[in-house]
Amino acid sequence: MKKYLFYRVLRSLLSIFLVTTLTYIIIYSLVPRRDIFKSDPMISKLSTSPDQLVDYENTAYGKMNYIDYLDTKSLLAQASNRGQTVTAAHTAVNINRLRQWATRYHYALHRYPQSGNYYATRELPLWQRLVKFYSGLIQVDTPWAIHDPANPKLPRYLKISHDPIVGWSLIGSGTRYKYQLYVNSMFPYLHENIVHLNLGISYPTYAGTRVTEVIGSHQGEAVTHQYTFANGQKMLSTDDVYTRQYQPTSRQDATARAQYGDNYTAVVQENHDPSMIGTSFKAGLGALIIAYVIAIPMAILMARYKGKWFDKLGTGIVTALIAVPSLAFIYAFRYFGSAVFNLPDTFPMSGASVLASWVSPTLILGLLSVSGLVIWFRRYMVDQQSTDYVKFAKVKGLTDNEIYRKHIFKNASLPILQGLPGSIIGLIGGATMTETIFAMLAWVRCCRMRF
Structure with missing residues (x-):
């Protein structure tokens, strides 16, 4: 096993x-790589500054691992070695040294359209892009993660201590995050900031923010809590103190520094509603339960009474669900829920904290999955009825109820369990239309906007 x-x-x-x-x-x-700028308002804003536009585009390509990009300052620093200093002056000596360096390291030299200064790019082959992606996919926080030239005496340690703000926790110094392990009242109660997935930087939607923060951070209205800070003050704050990250000394805010007592002052705001991925997961999980609760008993009864009125009725319902376009079904069900039961027809009307906001989209997602599950499970149950163990059970004198309950359904539960992970992923991944129509700011919709 x-x-x-x-x-x-x-x-x-x-x-x-x-x-x-x-x-x-x-x-x-x-x-096409140019397509990534279609929804970027910065392109039109920088159209009157050609040098900045070129720098902006190449920086974006570099962040997405299309190229290695060196602006003028970085290029001059790279080319100045072995006692040879290369400056920005457009002299024959400087240009010759830049060309030699570019040839040696397989870079292509270019000139900014306005200033004429040089910059360099190097196309990354596909295999190298994959290596860079996977090599940085999992990031482990350690006491040597932070290197701040303005804070050379930064202590480096991991220790279990009672913090005045969050209580007992594994606290780090020199780490990216202050609280490495901590406990609070939020499920699953024990949380960690040691291992993080690095899925890159979001662009152009939520530009400059890590993708994991975009899809994993809570949304909605800010939540206020009272904290006792390191300076002894009791204050109401919307800071999510568990997300405290190291802020370089050059970018420190004096008030936050006095409040927290160290350089770990970069925090995100604590919000009330679930994250994008949390919204998709909750709606998908609820839809999965609805789909299985309806589909499995329906398929069992259809298989048991094959060819009779219930099987024919179920076949008609499944055929209707398959025949109706998903878009039409979503709009019709949304109208029905709003007109008859006064359910919100858009998610933001009442917010994620109100149960009624989840009813229509969750039911729609669940009902859209029922037809496929019924067809698959009914066919499986019909096949099981003709197997040798069922025939043997009938010979032994077992009733149909006993055969279905003790044998057929027991054997059918294994493929049901095996199909659960795929069903969850399918519901979350296939919720694009529903989330868009109900204006649910969820993970799938965010991915759709980005690509």
Whole structure:
């Protein structure tokens, strides 16, 4: 059993790796890189500053691993070695040294259209982009993560201590995050800031913000709590103190520095509503429960009474669900819920804290999945009815109820459980239209806007 589970997990991880790699290859191979600027307002704003526009575009390409980009300052620093200083002056000596350096390191030299200064780019092959992505995918926070030239005596340690703000926790210094391990009243109660996924920087939507922060940070109205800070003051604050990160000395705010007592003053605002991925997950999980609660009993009864009135009625319902376009079904059900039951027809009307906001989108997602589940499970149950163990059970004198309850359904529960992870992913991934129509700011909608 342990060996079986090990290979199942291993195959799952390999599948995730292959799907991610193929998606990465398709995006970089088929999507024109210029398309990433279609929704970027900065392009029109910088149109009157050609040098800044070139720098902005190449910086964006560099962040997305299309190229390695060196602006003039970085290029001169790289080319100035072995006692040879290269300056920005447009002399024959400087230009010759820049060309030699570019040839040696396989960079292409370019000139800014306005100033004429040089910059360099190097196209990254696809395999190198993949290596850079996977090598930085998992980031582990350590006491040597921060290097601040203005704070050379920064202590470096990990220790369990009672913090005046959050209580007992594993506290770091020299780490990116102040609180490495901590406990609070939020599920799953024990939280960590040691290991983080690095999915890159969001662009152009939420530009400059880590993708994991965009999809994982709470939304909605700010939440206020009273804290006792390091300076002894009791204050109402909207800061999510558990997210305290190191802020370089050059960018320190004096008030925040006095409040927290150290350089860990970079925090995010604590908000009331679930995150984008949390919204998608909650709606998807609720829809999954609804789909299985409806589909499994319906499929069992249809299989048991195959060819009779209930089977025909169920077949008609499934056929209707398949025949109606998803878009039409969503709009019709939203209108029905709003007109008859006075349910909100958009998510922001009442907010995520009101249960009624979740009813319509969750029911729609669940009902859209019922037809596929009924067809698959009914066919499986019908196939099981003709197996040898069912025939043997009938010969032994077991009733139909006993055969279904003790044998057929028991054997059918394994494929049901195996299909749950895929169903969850399918519901979350296939919720684009529903989330858009109900104006749910969720993970899938965010991904749709970005790509």
